[in-house]
Amino acid sequence: MEQKFVDRIGWFASLMAITMYVSYIDQIKLNLSGQKGSAVLPAVTVVNCISWIMYGYLKEKKDWPIIVCNLPGVVLGAVTFLTAIF
Known part of the structure; x- marks a missing residue:
């Protein structure tokens, strides 16, 4: 190919x-309005995205699509997780 x-x-x-990952914004809004969602999925998302970023960055030839697309997952997953538990 x-x-x-x-x-x-x-x-x-x-x-x-x-x-x-942008779809987490809806859950963040719900969490902040008192309708808390589960913290499990966003926590796993953060770990998954960090793993993919490390993979893409540590390759001999950096894999920018993988790095770029997982950055919002770390940020939005973390915010969703934090708003779900607090």
């Missing part, structure tokens, strides 16, 4: 991952 096409798939998948 042509590398340019594969790279585009990687960036598209990254965009979809970011969209998935």
Whole structure:
């Protein structure tokens, strides 16, 4: 398969991952309004995203789509987790 096409798939998948993490904003709003959600999924999301960021960063050739798409997961997962427990 042509590398340019594969790279585009990687960036598209990254965009979809970011969209998935942005969906945590709804849960954050609910948590802040008193309708607390589970803290398990956002906690696991943070660990998962940190692992993927480390993987992408530590590769010989940095894997920027993986790094970029998992950064919002760390931030939004952490905020969702914190608003769910406090």
